Amino acid sequence: MHRVTEHKEDVSVVLRGSVAKFFVGAVIHWDRSVREAMDSINTPGFGVYIHIPFCRTKCNYCTFVIKPWRKDLAERYSRAVIQELDLFLSENEVSGVADTIYFGGGTPSLVPAEHIAALLSTCRRHFDVPQNCEISLEANPGTVTAEKAAAYRGCGITRISLGAQTFDERSLQAIGRDHTAGQVATSLALLREKGFENINVDLILGLPEQDEIQWAGNLEMVTQLEPPHISVYMLELEPKSPLYHLVARGVHRVPDEDAVSDWYLGALDHLPGHGYAQYEISNFALPGYECRHNLKYWQRRPVFGFGIGSHSFDGRARYANLAGMNAYLSRVEAGISPVEWRRVLDEKEELGETLFLGLRLRSGLNWEELSEGFGAEQVAEYEKTLRSMSNDGLVEWRDSSIRLTPRGMLLSNEVFQAFV
Ligand code: SF4
Incomplete structure (x- = not known):
C-alpha cells in the first residue's frame, strides 16, 4: 500500500x-x-x-x-x-x-x-x-x-x-x-x-x-x-x-x-x-x-516476510513467496513452503546493495567502514564512480562520509544504477 x-x-x-x-x-x-x-x-x-x-x-x-x-x-x-x-x-x-x-x-x-x-x-x-x-x-x-x-x-x-x-x-x-x-x-x-x-x-x-x-x-x-x-x-x-x-x-x-x-x-x-x-x-x-x-x-538487516508475494532477507540470501493467492494457499495448506525463489548474494552484490541502500539514508555511507567491511580493493572499484558523482553534484563526499545531494535524491534512480 x-x-x-x-x-x-x-x-x-x-x-x-x-x-x-x-x-x-x-x-x-x-x-x-x-x-x-x-x-x-x-x-x-x-x-x-x-x-x-x-x-x-x-x-x-x-x-x-x-x-x-x-x-x-x-x-x-x-x-x-x-x-x-x-x-x-x-x-x-x-x-x-x-x-x-x-x-x-x-x-x-x-x-x-x-x-x-x-x-x-x-x-x-x-x-x-x-x-x-x-x-x-x-x-x-x-x-x-x-x-x-x-x-x-x-x-x-x-x-x-x-x-x-x-x-x-x-x-x-x-x-x-x-x-x-x-x-x-x-x-x-x-x-x-x-x-x-x-x-x-x-x-x-x-x-x-x-x-x-x-x-x-x-x-x-x-x-x-x-x-x-x-x-x-x-x-x-x-x-x-x-x-x-x-x-x-x-x-x-x-x-x-x-x-x-x-x-x-x-x-x-x-x-x-x-x-x-x-x-x-x-x-x-x-x-x-x-x-x-x-x-x-x-541498513540490510534481516527481515522475514510472510504472506503472498512477501520478500525476505536472512542476512545472506534474498527470497520471495509466491504472489498468487491460490498457489500460496494450496502450498501452505499442504504444509509446503510458499517460497518461490531464493538467491544467495555474492560479495559484489552485497557491496552494491550496501552502497545504494545506504545512499538512500541522509546519514549516507562511511567510506572507511565500507573499506574495513568489504576490503579496500573491492570498494576501490566504486571510488572513481562516486568521485565523478561528487564532481557532478550528485553526492557530497566529506572526509569519510558520502551522501546524496538534493539533486542526487532527485536523480537517485540514475545514481543507483551504477551499483547494480
Ligand atoms: S495497495 Fe494499492 S489499491 Fe490498495 S490502498 Fe494501497 S495503493 Fe490503493
Whole structure:
C-alpha cells in the first residue's frame, strides 16, 4: 500500500522511481547530527513483515497484486499465514530478537482486528519479541473505527501508518481512493484518542490535478496535524496502471516533472522547518520517530516476510513467496513452503546493495567502514564512480562520509544504477 516509488520488502524495486531533473539550486547543510541520530537508532534484531493483500477498491495508480476484500478469503488467508509462520519455524532456526513487526498491504486495517491479534500472538509464540518491539500497521483513512483502534492498542500495535496521499478531494477522486480528505483528520484524531502517538502520514507528489497551491496546502495541512512521521513519495505513472491510460487520453492531467521536482525540494525545506528531519529520500520524522522497521531494509538487516508475494532477507540470501493467492494457499495448506525463489548474494552484490541502500539514508555511507567491511580493493572499484558523482553534484563526499545531494535524491534512480 502507498509505496508509490518503492516497495519496502523488495529491494529490487527500490530502484524504481525518481524524477529526472537537473537541479543545482537547493543546498542542505551537512549535518553530523543526522549520522549521530541514525547511529543511535538501535535495530540490532530482525524484522518480521506480514503482508495483508486485501483492498476495498483498487486505486487507479496501483500496480501491486491486491485482492478485493472478501471476508471468507481473508479468514482463510490469515489462517494460512499462521500456518506459514509455524512451517517457517519448524524448518528454520532463527536467533536474536524480533524487534520490529510490520503489517503492510494492501490494506491491513480492512481485516478484523482479531486476525491481526492472532497473527501477532503467533509471532510472540515463535519469536523472541521484546517489550519495546515496534509493531506497525498500515491503515487507510475511513477503515479505522474506534473499536478497531482500541483492539489494535490492546494487541500491542505501537505505530500506525496512515495512507492520506493528499488532502485534496479532486486528486483523491482522480486516483480512485475510497476515502475523503476529511477522514484523514478524523482517523488521526480517533487513533490519538485511543492512545496512538506514533503515527505516520503518507503523501504523494505528482498526483492528477495537483498544482503548486494544492501541494503547499498539503504540506501546511500535514504539519498542522503534527504526526511525528511523514512520508513523501513521488508518483510514478506505470503503463500497467489505469491512471496511465486516463492521463494519456487527457481525462486527467498530472503536473510536469520540473514542477514536481521543485515541490519535492520545497518539502526538503518546509518539513525540517517544522522539526521533521529527513532521514531517508522519502521519509521525515520528529526526533526518535524514525521507522525502525524500514531502517532495517536500508541498513540490510534481516527481515522475514510472510504472506503472498512477501520478500525476505536472512542476512545472506534474498527470497520471495509466491504472489498468487491460490498457489500460496494450496502450498501452505499442504504444509509446503510458499517460497518461490531464493538467491544467495555474492560479495559484489552485497557491496552494491550496501552502497545504494545506504545512499538512500541522509546519514549516507562511511567510506572507511565500507573499506574495513568489504576490503579496500573491492570498494576501490566504486571510488572513481562516486568521485565523478561528487564532481557532478550528485553526492557530497566529506572526509569519510558520502551522501546524496538534493539533486542526487532527485536523480537517485540514475545514481543507483551504477551499483547494480
Ligand atoms: S490502498 Fe490503493 S495503493 Fe494501497 S495497495 Fe490498495 S489499491 Fe494499492
